[in-house]
Amino acid sequence: MNNQTYFVDVILPLPLKQLFTYSIPETLSKDVETGKRVIVQFGSRKIYTAIVFSIHQKAPTEYKTKDIVSILDQKPIVNDKQLKLWQWIADYYMCSVGEVFKAALPAGLKLESETNVIYNPISLENKKFNSTEKLILDFLSAKNIASINEISAALNRKDALPVIKSLLDKKAVILEEKLRENYKPKTETYIKLNDSISTESQLSKAFDSLSRAQKQVHVLMSYIKLSGSFMNKKTVDVKKTGLIEDSKSNSGIVKSLIEKNILAEYDKTVSRLNDSQEEQSKIKDLSDVQQIAHDEIKEQFTEKPIVLLHGVTSSGKTEIYIHLINEQLEKGKQVLYLLPEIALTAQIINRLKSVFGNRVGIYHSKFSDSERVEVYKNILEPSNSLKYDIILGVRSSLFLPYSNLGLIIVDEEHENTYKQYDPAPRYNARDSAAVLARMHNAKVLLGTATPSIESYFNAKAGKYGLVRLNTRFQNIQLPENQLVDILRAKKKKEMKSLFSPVLLDSIKESLAMGEQVILFQNRRGFAPYIECDMCGWIPQCTNCDVSLTYHRHKNELICHYCGYSIRSPKTCKACGNTAVQTRGFGTEKIEEEIKIFFSDIKVARMDLDSTRSKNAYHNIISNFETGKIDILIGTQMVSKGLDFDNVSLVGIMNADNMLNYPDFRAFERSYQLIAQVSGRAGRKNKQGKVIIQTGNPAHPILQFVLDNKFEEMYTSQLLERKNFKYPPFYKLIKISVRHKKQETVNQASHILGVNLRKVFGKRILGPEPPIISRVQNYYIQSIILKVERERSFQKAKQLLGDQITNLVTMDNFKSVHISIDVDPV
Numbered sequence: 001m002n003n004q005t006y007f008v009d010v011i012l013p014l015p016l017k018q019l020f021t022y023s024i025p026e027t028l029s030k031d032v033e034t035g036k037r038v039i040v041q042f043g044s045r046k047i048y049t050a051i052v053f054s055i056h057q058k059a060p061t062e063y064k065t066k067d068i069v070s071i072l073d074q075k076p077i078v079n080d081k082q083l084k085l086w087q088w089i090a091d092y093y094m095c096s097v098g099e100v101f102k103a104a105l106p107a108g109l110k111l112e113s114e115t116n117v118i119y120n121p122i123s124l125e126n127k128k129f130n131s132t133e134k135l136i137l138d139f140l141s142a143k144n145i146a147s148i149n150e151i152s153a154a155l156n157r158k159d160a161l162p163v164i165k166s167l168l169d170k171k172a173v174i175l176e177e178k179l180r181e182n183y184k185p186k187t188e189t190y191i192k193l194n195d196s197i198s199t200e201s202q203l204s205k206a207f208d209s210l211s212r213a214q215k216q217v218h219v220l221m222s223y224i225k226l227s228g229s230f231m232n233k234k235t236v237d238v239k240k241t242g243l244i245e246d247s248k249s250n251s252g253i254v255k256s257l258i259e260k261n262i263l264a265e266y267d268k269t270v271s272r273l274n275d276s277q278e279e280q281s282k283i284k285d286l287s288d289v290q291q292i293a294h295d296e297i298k299e300q301f302t303e304k305p306i307v308l309l310h311g312v313t314s315s316g317k318t319e320i321y322i323h324l325i326n327e328q329l330e331k332g333k334q335v336l337y338l339l340p341e342i343a344l345t346a347q348i349i350n351r352l353k354s355v356f357g358n359r360v361g362i363y364h365s366k367f368s369d370s371e372r373v374e375v376y377k378n379i380l381e382p383s384n385s386l387k388y389d390i391i392l393g394v395r396s397s398l399f400l401p402y403s404n405l406g407l408i409i410v411d412e413e414h415e416n417t418y419k420q421y422d423p424a425p426r427y428n429a430r431d432s433a434a435v436l437a438r439m440h441n442a443k444v445l446l447g448t449a450t451p452s453i454e455s456y457f458n459a460k461a462g463k464y465g466l467v468r469l470n471t472r473f474q475n476i477q478l479p480e481n482q483l484v485d486i487l488r489a490k491k492k493k494e495m496k497s498l499f500s501p502v503l504l505d506s507i508k509e510s511l512a513m514g515e516q517v518i519l520f521q522n523r524r525g526f527a528p529y530i531e532c533d534m535c536g537w538i539p540q541c542t543n544c545d546v547s548l549t550y551h552r553h554k555n556e557l558i559c560h561y562c563g564y565s566i567r568s569p570k571t572c573k574a575c576g577n578t579a580v581q582t583r584g585f586g587t588e589k590i591e592e593e594i595k596i597f598f599s600d601i602k603v604a605r606m607d608l609d610s611t612r613s614k615n616a617y618h619n620i621i622s623n624f625e626t627g628k629i630d631i632l633i634g635t636q637m638v639s640k641g642l643d644f645d646n647v648s649l650v651g652i653m654n655a656d657n658m659l660n661y662p663d664f665r666a667f668e669r670s671y672q673l674i675a676q677v678s679g680r681a682g683r684k685n686k687q688g689k690v691i692i693q694t695g696n697p698a699h700p701i702l703q704f705v706l707d708n709k710f711e712e713m714y715t716s717q718l719l720e721r722k723n724f725k726y727p728p729f730y731k732l733i734k735i736s737v738r739h740k741k742q743e744t745v746n747q748a749s750h751i752l753g754v755n756l757r758k759v760f761g762k763r764i765l766g767p768e769p770p771i772i773s774r775v776q777n778y779y780i781q782s783i784i785l786k787v788e789r790e791r792s793f794q795k796a797k798q799l800l801g802d803q804i805t806n807l808v809t810m811d812n813f814k815s816v817h818i819s820i821d822v823d824p825v
Contacts, residue, residue, distance in 0.1 A: 192264050767783045
């Protein structure tokens, strides 16, 4: 750059719509590039990591610019295509690009500002302090400086901030902002010969000096063997742990050799990623039916950028994916393989790695932040030993720094977990994948046995290509579906706890033949709530308008919305009665009850509670695959594309709670979920069986499932959507108004609703409270905007944004929180 003043527009990780301009000091002018991280001061105190968005010479007129403090990167860590994707997501989903930045980069790449509290003893004289203030001052007098989190933890207080503010007013403490780096490279200790030993004669003298220390001689000999030193071959690095293990010694003996200047130790930065070479198998040949589908997909890709592969469960879609991936790799392209659930990665990673080895990288939230940083950096700049050409991940893997994408596979494209709910950006990874692919001139393959109505509509309308795969691999029959009327069974007193006689007999039959069983209930916990038999009292969350769910293994009542929990009461808190009973059932109760009938079999549960650790999914799935588990009980996690050879029976414990959910997608989702979980039965060697327990066996959706009639379900739902103005004929935007005072949220939502009706007329529904009308002490009102497909959606969003801005700038409503969900699912 020349001597003229240059400026940068930067993206801050904040929910603010605009970019912010900073000046570039002359000392940093040569190093600034778009996509690099810079440190900037925002406001009077806060320090942030920002991303350089653009470089220019136009000074802002509204405020005086500050200099950027420093540049963190030698090369950009965000490329132009990523910045374009961030902009598109911010624009389409009505959020700030700063919110996208916060979601897109692993936390380890964002240095965070941390407030430290500094002890100020000079100002303590002649001032009175309460007991809590004295505790904090005593704590600080010993440490002199501590973070707010450290103080809160030390005093066992959830929030020490009000007390610290009081001390700040009394000038007893001073606040200081410091940057905290979240990512630290992993290091391991290695051993080498001391620099004084460079010849064989010097090594010989070292051995002579150890004539009376045979254990040290043994360690030194072990090092020579492992490293290859003086053995006419390339010397290799030796880990300290490896040396101790090989020589069957201990760290004390190694330390003695270091103190004698024979060995030396040093730290070396190592990767957290597995770069070992795995044995690769040959790609399997496709069956005739699979080959036809594969060829049709490639033909459709010549005309359309997006193709929907509608293949029944167990039709071998994954093998087709593998062939398409291999063709992209041969062209030198990258492939993104999106999955809706972390649970699915456990099985599919094994299948992909068996073919592509360590060219497959994994990216999801169960990885530590440091591991995610290293995956990100590997895609940005591959190492000599490791290069990820295929990324297997959940929705967040959309934001990785791809440079040459050729194909994006969206498996189980119908799943609502591709949609981010809270916080913003509330993006749909399936839809955003299409935009990312367009930026790379890549193709998108949507795969599922039960397409979403929107995707199937687009395919039938010619917007997407459509390829069908109607037969299972090796012509295995689809499972036999059977509906069981549990209301009738209850009237006849045939039910045994949660199980109909038909389901229990089928379980006995499967277990007797050495086969496995899956039981599905889309509700975790032991029971949805407990109730007093005498007065009807039901424990409620103190923060949310929802009953507490009973978890037997913790003996706690837990709110699934905010995490609030209490010990399960032995008596009614309203009348004192001891007859407090559980109502309904979740996966925990099924697990307990099934053991009463089958005490000698091995049972496992797969739900959010049992899979919180990093390897929990893998362990449960691996144990089920290898026959260490006889019955697997699970929520919707067990419905998504898992492949088990020996499952002959699937039991759906209660189909009605899905069908009766008050949502326009309830019937579509119920069909998808039941059909998907049914597909786990009879996967390889025989026809499976599916028992569906319901109180309404005549329900049209259950009849469609019974006969595998997807087209009929689609047609019936499409007619309803058209009549009642829902997607795919209309686009939806959901506006949620939140505040801690119910009166304020009612007033704000009413005014917003009135103003929106002036603009959009009958396209506005609400405001009205949602099913759960208070969450985390915030009262909620919802408004829905429906926009015809043929109308300008961009214009509608602009008009909506104007009305929201008008509302939140009113004095009475500046503290009101408004969230916007575009294309809610």
